[in-house]
Ligand SMILES: NC(=O)C1=CN([C@@H]2O[C@H](COP(=O)(O)OP(=O)(O)OC[C@H]3O[C@@H](n4cnc5c(N)ncnc54)[C@H](OP(=O)(O)O)[C@@H]3O)[C@@H](O)[C@H]2O)[C@@H](O)CC1
Ligand SMILES: Nc1ncnc2c1ncn2[C@@H]1O[C@H](COP(=O)(O)OP(=O)(O)O)[C@@H](O)[C@H]1O
């Protein structure tokens with residue numbers, strides 16, 4: 125499912141279902157526990173054949189309640205289960221208390237302090253200490269347990285090789301809205317969450333702590349989905365693209381090159397043109413009808429030696445760009461890759477005054493580090509800024525500081541919050557790059573492209589891959605996509621291209637994978 129829900133939103137969905145009488149909290153807890161067992165057996169089928177020994181660590185809230193359900197279900201399957209309680213069982217909330225009572229009627233609950241003695245003999249540890257209710261940095265017995273679990277590195281000791289850690293809903297200590305550990309957090313092998321994934325499963329350190337992710341149903345699919353304003357984020361995926369974007373990624377029968385848009389990529393001085401050429405190649409491959417690279421006159425020959433289908437038009441300075449932009453058929457601009465700081469400062473104001481779809485990346489962002497406000501004053505709602513972390517910190521230093529500061533409380537300030545705040549300040553779409561690329565609009569709308577779990581694409585950490593991304597966005601803007609759609613679609617395709625190519629990827633390879641990815645998308649379209 126494409127929506128991600130924050131902890132508050134998840135609680136609201138649960139509350140609405142209970143208030144409407146469709147389900148009880150106890151039912152949901154039972155379903156959650158069953159979901160954990162289902163996911164565990166799916167990932168480790170041998171556990172279905174050979175039950176082993178499990179330790180279930182139950183916390184002071186409903187996450188702990190889920191733990192008691194899991195403990196019972198494991199025991200029903202023949203497991204030897206020991207439950208450890210973090211906090212007083214007598215103070216558990218009502219549904220968790222019912223499940224705890226069911227357990228204590230038949231078996232003891234051990235104090236947390238005894239857990240470390242047993243651990244080495246376990247095949248499975250169920251972390252049901254804290255879930256979406258983790259609000260402050262871990263301390264005391266919980267912190268000690270988390271430290272103990274995490275110090276066992278796979279392969280270091282024999283028992284750890286076979287002992288799996290499953291976290292219920294979230295690894296204890298991980299902030300569900302930001303993916304940032306509140307002090308410390310469990311490093312699980314598998315995390316099983318319910319109904320919808322939470323932003324923290326995808327953002328920042330979340331994936332490293334979750335291990336693998338399974339989203340299990342709670343039977344809440346008939347509950348109202350959130351209106352756009354309150355959806356914390358949409359996960360970009362084939363599903364969303366199939367519904368919305370594929371027609372735009374194809375070419376219209378009977379169209380001509382100008383009906384698919386003309387994109388212009390400004391290039392820098394002699395010897396610096398590679399980045400702009402990469403952007404241009406990506407813009408053309410994504411389907412812009414025409415793409416022109418615009419270098420200074422001295423670099424014309426260099427670019428001519430490299431380009432065929434991509435056109436060339438030398439522009440000496442801002443006036444040259446102004447003249448070029450009298451051609452109304454130019455629909456999108458890309459400025460930044462290899463542009464150089466001086467040329468960026470010269471060209472950007474004219475480019476922005478032309479009010480076309482405009483991608484600003486690299487030098488076009490860093491050139492305004494001394495006075496970001498000067499840039500923000502010129503931006504308009506057809507712009508997309510594509511900063512990586514360093515460029516983001518230059519333009520939005522205070523926002524970046526909030527992301528760097530150690531979180532004192534949950535929910536912690538997230539990369540989604542940061543991108544949203546930046547978009548509101550800049551007044552345009554901001555794409556914050558990373559394995560968790562966030563696309564934010566000034567109205568708060570967020571799309572997230574996770575290049576994690578099965579979509580991990582570490583080969584994208586290669587020089588020039590960002591230039592390709594900005595070219596893809598410019599190409600889609602030229603074709604008429606909105607800034608948000610163009611940025612989100614390009615981010616997803618960019619990762620898919622990396623996955624299509626695989627190891628050994630360099631930036632030049634990325635645009636060449638676009639046809640295969642588009643072919644697959646159209647084959648899978650209804
Ligand atoms: N919502 C749903 O739809 C469904 C939810 N379900 C399950 O419920 C879970 C949410 O339950 P929850 O709200 O009770 O929160 P939970 O994570 O158990 O923690 C709260 C407790 O922890 C405490 N605490 C907090 N921080 C702490 C710290 N650092 N160190 C120590 N203690 C700390 C906090 O204490 P307090 O801050 O109030 O003093 C409170 O006692 C959810 O993750 C899922 O597993 C499913 O059953 C099915 C449907
Ligand atoms: N480990 C990674 N996993 C997924 N994507 C990555 C990773 N490292 C980098 N990327 C992506 O690669 C691109 C790099 O862009 P950028 O840092 O601007 O590089 P360059 O300036 O060399 O073009 C971004 O789209 C970023 O999201």
Ligand SMILES: [K+]
Nearest residue numbers: 251254292294
């Ligand atoms: K947990």
